[in-house]
Amino acid sequence: xxxxxxxxxxxxxxxxxxxxxxxxxxxxxxxxxxxxxxxxxxxxxxxxxxxxxxxxxxxxxxxxxxxxxxxxxxxxxxxxxxxxxxxxxxxxxxxxxxxxxxxxxxxxxxxxxxxxxxxxxxxxxxxxxxxxxxxxxxxxxxxxxxxxxxxxxxxxxxxxxxxxxxxxxxxxxxxxxxxxxxxxxxxxxxxxxxxxxxxxxxxxxxxxxxxxxxxxxxxxxxxxxxxxxxxxxxxxxxxxxxxxxxxxxxxxxxxxxxxxxxxxxxxxxxxxxxxxxxxxxxxxxxxxxxxxxxxxxxxxxxxxxxxxxxxxxxxxxxxxxxxxxxxxxxxxxxxxxxxxxxxxxxxxxxxxxxxxxxxxxxxxxxxxxxxxxxxxxxxxxxxxxxxxxxxxxxxxxxxxxxxxxxxxxxxxxxxxxxxxxxxxxxxxxxxxxxxxxxxxxxxxxxxxxxxxxxxxxxx
Amino acid sequence: xxxxxxxxxxxxxxxxxxxxxxxxxxxxxxxxxxxxxxxxxxxxxxxxxxxxxxxxxxxxxxxxxxxxxxxxxxxxxxxxxxxxxxxxxxxxxxxxxxxxxxxxxxxxxxxxxxxxxxxxxxxxxxxxxxxxxxxxxxxxxxxxxxxxxxxxxxxxxxxxxxxxxxxxxxxxxxxxxxxxxxxxxxxxxxxxxxxxxxxxxxxxxxxxxxxxxxxxxxxxxxxxxxxxxxxxxxxxxxxxxxxxxxxxxxxxxxxxxxxxxxxxxxxxxxxxxxxxxxxxxxxxxxxxxx
Numbered sequence: 088x089x090x091x092x093x094x095x096x097x098x099x100x101x102x103x104x105x106x107x108x109x110x111x112x113x114x115x116x117x118x119x120x121x122x123x124x125x126x127x128x129x130x131x132x133x134x135x136x137x138x139x140x141x142x143x144x145x146x147x148x149x150x151x152x153x154x155x156x157x158x159x160x161x162x163x164x165x166x167x168x169x170x171x172x173x174x175x176x177x178x179x180x181x182x183x184x185x186x187x188x189x190x191x192x193x194x195x196x197x198x199x200x201x202x203x204x205x206x207x208x209x210x211x212x213x214x215x216x217x218x219x220x221x222x223x224x225x226x227x228x229x230x231x232x233x234x235x236x237x238x239x240x241x242x243x244x245x246x247x248x249x250x251x252x253x254x255x256x257x258x259x260x261x262x263x264x265x266x267x268x269x270x271x272x273x274x275x276x277x278x279x280x281x282x283x284x285x286x287x288x289x290x291x292x293x294x295x296x297x298x299x300x301x302x303x304x305x306x307x308x309x310x311x312x313x314x315x316x317x318x319x320x321x322x323x324x325x326x327x328x329x330x331x332x333x334x335x336x337x338x339x340x341x342x343x344x345x346x347x348x349x350x351x352x353x354x355x356x357x358x359x360x361x362x363x364x365x366x367x368x369x370x371x372x373x374x375x376x377x378x379x380x381x382x383x384x385x386x387x388x389x390x391x392x393x394x395x396x397x398x399x400x401x402x403x404x405x406x407x408x409x410x411x412x413x414x415x416x417x418x419x420x421x422x423x424x425x426x427x428x429x430x431x432x433x434x435x436x437x438x439x440x441x442x443x444x445x446x447x448x449x450x451x452x453x454x455x456x457x458x459x460x461x462x463x464x465x466x467x468x469x470x471x472x473x474x475x476x477x478x479x480x481x482x483x484x485x486x487x488x489x490x491x492x493x494x495x496x497x498x499x500x501x502x503x504x505x506x507x508x509x510x511x512x513x514x515x516x517x518x519x520x521x522x523x524x525x526x527x528x529x530x531x532x533x534x535x536x537x538x539x540x541x542x543x544x545x546x
Numbered sequence: 547x548x549x550x551x552x553x554x555x556x557x558x559x560x561x562x563x564x565x566x567x568x569x570x571x572x573x574x575x576x577x578x579x580x581x582x583x584x585x586x587x588x589x590x591x592x593x594x595x596x597x598x599x600x601x602x603x604x605x606x607x608x609x610x611x612x613x614x615x616x617x618x619x620x621x622x623x624x625x626x627x628x629x630x631x632x633x634x635x636x637x638x639x640x641x642x643x644x645x646x647x648x649x650x651x652x653x654x655x656x657x658x659x660x661x662x663x664x665x666x667x668x669x670x671x672x673x674x675x676x677x678x679x680x681x682x683x684x685x686x687x688x689x690x691x692x693x694x695x696x697x698x699x700x701x702x703x704x705x706x707x708x709x710x711x712x713x714x715x716x717x718x719x720x721x722x723x724x725x726x727x728x729x730x731x732x733x734x735x736x737x738x739x740x741x742x743x744x745x746x747x748x749x750x751x752x753x754x755x756x757x758x759x760x761x762x763x764x765x766x767x768x769x770x771x772x773x774x775x776x777x778x779x780x781x782x783x784x785x786x787x788x789x790x791x792x793x794x795x796x797x798x799x800x801x802x803x804x805x806x807x808x809x810x811x812x813x814x815x816x817x818x819x820x821x822x823x824x825x826x827x828x829x830x831x832x833x834x835x836x
Contacts, residue, residue, distance in 0.1 A: 098657050192683055239738035244656045246738075247646035251709030254643070258706030259669055262680030269680075331573065334566050339559070341567070349574035355816035356581060357766045359785060360808045363792060364584050367801075374583060410577065471673045473769065499673045506679050507773065519676030526671045 104209055107216035118215040122208060125215025129222050133231040138211040145204045153197045160194035163187040163272070163285055187284045188274065195265050199256070270516035276509060291517045302514060305490045305501075310525075312401070313497045316476075317469040320408045321462065327409055328416025329454060332424055333446075335417075347417070354414035362478040365407050369393040394480050397494040404495055408475050419461065420454070427453050463533055467526050473499045498522045588805035594798050609806040620800065622807060624780065625787040628697065632783065633764040636701045640708030640760040645753065648715035649741050653727065666710045678773050685774065696774060696781040703770055704763055718752040719745060758822045762815060784811055 107115055111125075118125035123138030164185025173180045221228050229237070238246040270291055274284040297303040335346050353361060368374040371390040379385045393403045427450065435445050455462075476482060482496035482504065491509060492501045498518055506515035588609055590602035613622045651659055681703060685691050690699040722745060730740050746753060764771075768785035775781050782790075784807070790796060791804040 098655075188683060189687065192680075192687060240736040243737040243741070244650045244654045244659075247650050247741075248658075248662075251643040251647050254702070254706040255669075255709060257684070258681060258703060259677065259710065262677035262684060263669070263672060265680040265683070266677050331570075334570055337566065339563050339566075340570070346570050346574060350577050351820070352816070353577050353581060355819040356808075356812045357785075357815050359766060359768050360584075360788065360812060361580065363788070363804075364580055364808065367792065368580065368583070410580075414577070467671060473673075473675055477769075499675055502673065503675050503769075512679065515679075516676070519673055522676075523672045527668070530671065 102213045102217040102220065104212055107212050111216050112219050115212070115215045115219050118211060119208075122211040123215075126211070126218055129215075129218035129228055131214075131218055131228060131231065131234075134214065134234060138207070138214075141204070141207050141211075145200070148200065149197075152193070153200070156190065156193040156197045159185070159190045161286075164190045164283055167283060184282065186282060187272075191268055191272075192265060195268060196261065199261060199264075266516045266519060269512050270520055272513055275511045275513045277511065281510065287513075291513050295514065295517055295521070301490060305492050306518070309492050309496055309498055309501050312495070313470055316401075316405070316497060317466055317472075319405050320412070320469045320472065320475075321466045323405060323409050324412040324416050324465070325458075325462065328413045328420055329424070329450070331413065332417050332420050333450070336421065336424060347421075350414045350417055352414075353410070354418070358411060358474060359478055361411065362407075362475060365410070366394075366479050369403065369407075371395070395484050397484055397486060400480055400484055400495050404476060404479055407479055408472075411475060420458070423454065423457050424450075426457075459533070463530050467530060470497070470522065470526055471499050472497065473503065476500045477503065584805050584808055587802060588809045590802050590805075592802075594801060609802045610810070613803050613806050613810070620787055620790060620796070621780070621782075622787060625782050625784050628781060629764055629783040629785075632697055632700050632704070633761050636704040636764060637757060637761040639701065639705035640763075641753070641756050643705060643709040644712055644715055644756050644760070645746070647709040648712040648719055649745060651712060652716045652719035653741075653745070654737065666712070669707075669710055675769060678770060681770075682773055691774065691776075693778070694781075696778055699774055700764070700771060700783070703774065704767070705760070708760060715749075715752050715756055718749055722748055755822055758818050762818060765811060765815060 108119070114125045114128040118138075121139070122142040123135035126132075126135030126138065128135075164187045166182075166185045168184030169182045170179045171182055218228050271286055271288060272284045273280045273287045273290070275281075294300055294302055295306050298307055331350065334340065335343055340346070370376075371392075375393075376385070376390040379391070380387050380389075385391065392399050394400050431449050431453075432445065435449055440448065476495055476497050477500050480493070480495045482493035482500050484495075485493040491505060491511075496504070499522065502515045502518045502522075505511045505518070586602055589605045589607070591604040591606040591608070592602065617623065650656070651663060682691070685699045685703075689695070690702075726744060726748075727740055730744055731737075735743070765784060768783075768789060771783045771786050772789070775783075775786060788804055788807050788811075791800040791807070
């Protein structure tokens with residue numbers, strides 16, 4: 088329903104772009120071409136000059152590099168690096184060829200800068216129109232100092248949000264667009280397209296969905312395991328954490344603080360440290376096997392195949408994930424559990440319900456109701472759970488030598504292997520996009536169906 | 547008859563309590579056991595990664611001493627200083643970003659507020675490592691992947707996306723009564739003054755929480771640091787250093803030192819974590835604060 092609702096403009100203003108073009112005076116219309124002209128005409132000289140400087144800078148940038156970047160973008164460069172025999176020096180020299188990756192990067196950056204300039208253009212037009220209207224109505228037109236002062240008051244959001252937005256734009260959005268573009272190229276070590284590459288449209292997606300190719304069959308098996316992993320990792324932690332939390336919070340349990348401390352201690356150790364420790368402990372000659380041998384539970388030369396047998400490895404990572412994750416769950420669920428109204432329990436006891444019934448009829452429904460958003464974000468986090476798999480098993484064991492992924496590889500660790508180790512950048516980008524699509528669809532679907540979305544605060 | 551019933555109920559409760567405590571004890575041992583093992587290993591005198599006995603035969607402090615004196619292959623003190631520097635700088639930047647963005651989203655109403663929050667949600671669904679290679683290319687194009695500039699690159703990467711995780715701090719600011727802001731506005735405060743003189747002093751817990759989480763980030767991250775540092779071993783952070791100690795060529799001579807290093811960096815992190823645990827719980831469970 089939310090999407091279908093008609094959008095209401097919460098911030099009505101008469102100084103829109105359309106009004107400026109329709110009703111603006113000569114100086115406002117001129118500032119469509121010469122940014123800041125309207126402001127200068129109405130006394131806002133510094134503001135106008137800043138707009139003008141932005142325009143000049145953009146045009147200079149486009150003439151210097153921007154246009155050539157944009158022109159190269161459709162072809163991604165054609166000149167190959169060549170060896171040329173230099174007669175006078177008696178050596179081979181290399182001519183500078185085109186580097187598609189840089190062309191793509193600069194092209195995307197230029198597009199982003201163009202977009203920003205367009206936003207500035209809209210701003211300058213509005214500001215010119217506003218200045219014109221105000222001076223027509225004989226009202227006060229803000230000076231530059233007054234404008235700066237509003238940054239600390241009604242325009243504080245501009246001051247505070249700009250630096251974070253610049254960083255997000257440069258280190259999150261630009262790389263993301265860049266990666267998404269890569270998914271439609273043949274930038275990969277296959278056929279050595281590492282320097283020069285071309286747009287290939289949807290070919291990479293086709294290859295990945297084609298289950299007869301090696302990549303395709305690997306993709307489906309990795310996807311299957313990722314979903315199985317995310318499901319078990321999320322719910323094993325959730326249920327186990329809840330049970331431990333209930334046991335600690337029982338009225339009759341002694342030394343609650345001590346028990347809680349024991350569990351929380353392990354999440355105070357940095358996660359990569361504890362995962363690396365776990366990995367060394369579970370090696371064929373590691374501490375666990377030594378301990379089992381000393382206790383006489385297994386033969387003195389035998390070892391349990393924690394990371395060498397596919398099924399063992401999969402169970403191992405889920406179990407270790409319980410060890411890693413339960414303390415966090417415990418921390419988060421304790422508060423929620425204590426908020427369950429005590430009357431519910433008393434009423435159930437009066438009606439003669441036993442502990443199991445109380446858990447399944449009261450505790451679990453209440454918890455599911457309150458923590459659905461938490462569960463969704465945990466599930467998303469587990470699909471993207473790089474650390475546990477990479478540091479623990481590294482995706483091993485690799486059973487099929489032709490495949491690029493091991494039996495415990497998730498989509499993210501496979502993505503990492505493909506891009507960093509194998510340099511199949513295009514396939515890696517496709518996997519990233521597909522992961523996002525799966526997560527977005529899943530999150531939206533469950534969130535919109537969940538009770539806590541439909542009826543806020545109705546339990 | 548009634549007395550007997552009481553008696554059996556008491557007995558049952560006693561049995562229940564014993565079972566619960568026994569289960570808790572077993573679980574606690576399982577959870578504490580690896581930590582104890584690392585601490586023991588860090589004092590182990592026998593070298594090598596795999597030994598035939600579970601408990602060390604003799605104890606020594608050499609592992610800790612080697613960690614700080616043997617700087618020829620893996621320079622632990624330098625890694626420590628690198629990480630500390632990066633952590634302090636990125637902590638200052640990201641704390642400012644997070645608090646500023648959270649305050650704006652919680653208190654101010656502007657046009658891009660909803661789009662920004664939606665954008666943050668969508669960006670959160672992309673795997674973070676997907677753009678890692680692209681970030682590397684961008685940093686390379688800016689010339690930040692050589693020498694000491696790597697530190698700057700890491701600081702920018704760690705604080706770059708900070709403003710996207712505003713939810714906890716925003717949730718906290720939301721609970722401060724709006725009436726406080728309105729009263730201050732009537733008294734002639736600017737919004738900047740409200741932010742710095744009223745909201746921030748009222749939200750000490752969340753400020754502490756944000757500072758500590760962003761300070762801990764660089765100590766724990768290992769993937770981004772590895773991709774950006776590549777072979778520049780003088781720029782390594784602690785996490786890469788510890789990881790390298792477990793590589794095939796180093797594991798035999800460095801294994802016990804790895805345990806020592808792990809203990810050393812766990813102590814401050816554990817102390818910080820235990821200190822901010824209550825903020826963590828409060829921030830996530832959505833308890834009502836005032």
